[in-house]
Amino acid sequence: MLSGQRWIRDRQTFGVRLGLHRMEAMLTVLGHPERRLSFWHIAGTNGKGSVAAVLTAVLRLHYRVGTFVSPAFDGYRGRFTVQGRAVDAPTFERLAGVVRVASETLDRSDPLTEFEALTLMALLHFVEQGVQQVVWETGLGGKYDSTNLVRPLVTGITNVGHDHLEVLGPTQRDVAEQKAGIIKESVPIVTGAEGIAYGVIERVAREQRAPLWTVRRDVAVSMEAMERHGQRFWYRGRRQDVGGLFLPLHGRHQADNLAVALGMLEAADYLPAPALLRLSLAQVVWPLRFEVLRCGSQTVILDGAHNPEGVAALAMSYRSFARRFLPPNARPVIVLGVLAGKPIDDMLVHLAAISNRIVVVAPDVHRALPVEAMLSMLDHGRWQVDSAASVAQGLERARTMSNLVVVCGSLYTVDEARKAMEQHMDSWKLIGDEDGDARAAL
Numbered sequence: 074m075l076s077g078q079r080w081i082r083d084r085q086t087f088g089v090r091l092g093l094h095r096m097e098a099m100l101t102v103l104g105h106p107e108r109r110l111s112f113w114h115i116a117g118t119n120g121k122g123s124v125a126a127v128l129t130a131v132l133r134l135h136y137r138v139g140t141f142v143s144p145a146f147d148g149y150r151g152r153f154t155v156q157g158r159a160v161d162a163p164t165f166e167r168l169a170g171v172v173r174v175a176s177e178t179l180d181r182s183d184p185l186t187e188f189e190a191l192t193l194m195a196l197l198h199f200v201e202q203g204v205q206q207v208v209w210e211t212g213l214g215g216k217y218d219s220t221n222l223v224r225p226l227v228t229g230i231t232n233v234g235h236d237h238l239e240v241l242g243p244t245q246r247d248v249a250e251q252k253a254g255i256i257k258e259s260v261p262i263v264t265g266a267e268g269i270a271y272g273v274i275e276r277v278a279r280e281q282r283a284p285l286w287t288v289r290r291d292v293a294v295s296m297e298a299m300e301r302h303g304q305r306f307w308y309r310g311r312r313q314d315v316g317g318l319f320l321p322l323h324g325r326h327q328a329d330n331l332a333v334a335l336g337m338l339e340a341a342d343y344l345p346a347p348a349l350l351r352l353s354l355a356q357v358v359w360p361l362r363f364e365v366l367r368c369g370s371q372t373v374i375l376d377g378a379h380n381p382e383g384v385a386a387l388a389m390s391y392r393s394f395a396r397r398f399l400p401p402n403a404r405p406v407i408v409l410g411v412l413a414g415k416p417i418d419d420m421l422v423h424l425a426a427i428s429n430r431i432v433v434v435a436p437d438v439h440r441a442l443p444v445e446a447m448l449s450m451l452d453h454g455r456w457q458v459d460s461a462a463s464v465a466q467g468l469e470r471a472r473t474m475s476n477l478v479v480v481c482g483s484l485y486t487v488d489e490a491r492k493a494m495e496q497h498m499d500s501w502k503l504i505g506d507e508d509g510d511a512r513a514a515l
Contacts, residue, residue, distance in 0.1 A: 077169025117231025216254020233270030
């Protein structure tokens with residue numbers, strides 16, 4: 074018999090097939106575990122993971138919390154955690170077996186996708202573990218995403234960009250319609266979306282009679298100070314203002330992500346007292362989002378930016394960080410590995426603001442854009458180009474070229490880079506975990 078891991082992996086061959094009928098049938102067979110849980114549902118192009126990390130940290134003050142994210146850093150088992158701990162291997166195998174057996178009672182000509190199976194396993198695990206609050210991140214879109222068969226306490230839509238247009242598009246309005254599909258009747262919705270996308274969300278919220286909270290109008294977060302190992306923010310809410318909120322994440326875009334998360338907490342009447350809020354935010358952990366590590370004279374920045382909006386935020390974060398903590402003439406080497414179908418040219422425009430030196434790699438996933446294809450897209454007159462057979466080799470090659478490296482393009486790429494670094498984590502230190510700063514090292 075196939076192992077649970079292998080059975081889940083084999084679901085990849087069925088690709089992305091949006092729709093809720095398979096999930097509806099499976100939830101009925103499994104006895105509707107979702108009805109025994111309380112959800113905080115998050116959609117958006119970028120920032121979902123950061124919002125999930127903040128919600129998890131704050132809710133854990135008083136509740137047993139399950140968190141479902143995609144993709145995860147520890148393979149399949151890292152996608153659903155309870156109190157920050159990934160499901161163990163024996164439990165994963167057992168849950169996969171339960172879902173597999175249940176799926177065999179249904180139409181075998183319409184098999185579960187990989188993400189659907191993992192979603193069902195997460196629900197079963199959370200019920201078994203006595204989870205009181207579930208932080209619930211969509212996989213793709215929202216309206217027809219397998220996470221969308223729950224009734225949450227509150228929903229959040231971070232923003233709407235130009236990602237997955239081949240599935241959710243072709244226009245940004247179409248993408249917004251898909252993400253707005255998580256809005257439920259009378260359930261508060263908090264969003265940081267703007268422009269056309271905001272108009273769509275506002276209309277759907279009105280149709281669903283869902284109270285709408287908007288970042289910058291109803292709630293807002295402003296930066297008080299940038300520090301070596303994070304940022305200090307001030308929150309203005311509808312009913313409560315709180316200053317001195319330290320968040321150990323870099324990037325100005327985290328202000329909007331934090332506003333969505335705190336707005337969701339306030340909209341659901343779960344925002345804690347200021348002292349407890351400060352305590353919980355200081356404990357937020359969300360790797361691979363402008364994560365800065367040092368080893369001797371070398372600095373590596375890991376960022377999972379994987380679409381034009383995400384790369385633009387990376388470039389802005391880099392410039393802000395560099396002005397404060399890096400030498401004036403520091404010029405990084407970029408290690409870039411992306412998935413097929415991404416708007417590479419638009420991403421490269423933003424990366425060019427950081428450097429013109431690049432090492433092309435391909436993460437070890439079936440959807441990765443091959444190195445040869447990436448090389449053919451680059452203007453070799455504009456870029457100083459190198460390549461490597463793996464992410465780990467690309468990182469090592471970049472480190473021989475410069476004391477400053479930026480790894481980006483896909484969460485899979487930066488995850489592989491960090492795993493390679495973890496073999497020597499006694500040498501690598503997160504910025505803020507040691508004395509001195511990056512300027513002194515470079």
